[in-house]
Amino acid sequence: MATRIPRNAxxxxxATESTTRTKPDGEVIRVAGREQRSTTFREARKFLDDLGVPGGVTVWTERSQQTNSYADRRADGTWVSLNRLTGVWEPLPETIKEVQK
Structure with a gap:
């Protein structure tokens, strides 16, 4: 699925899938697999959920011209995000309805 990103986004x-590979010497390394660009976190989350794989979502912002970690999908299907104030990874709600409660 191709997502069109506007020039003025x-x-x-x-969203990047995380996979592991084993080097010839037996060392296991983490490498990036499939990825997708999108304009909303919801699309990025859906991409990884549909694949059913662990991975991460980073966000690039025009103002800072930097890319920062936004959220991670664990192997068990749970989502966590980094609280920038405390530096602790916190679980994300499963759905938008849980946020509205």
Whole structure:
């Protein structure tokens, strides 16, 4: 699925699948697999959920011209995000309805 990113997008979310590979010497390394760019976190989250794989979502912002970690999908299907104030990874709600409660 190709997502069209407008040229004047203020934020771009990058969803990247995490996979592991074994080097010839037996060392296991983490490498990036499939990825998708999208304009909303919801699209990026859906991409990884549909694949059913662990991965991460980073966000690029026009103002800072930097890419930062936004959220991670664990192998068990749970989502966590980094609280920038405390530096602790916190679980994300499963659905938008849980946020509205």
């Amino acid at each position: 203020k934020r771009v979310f990058y």
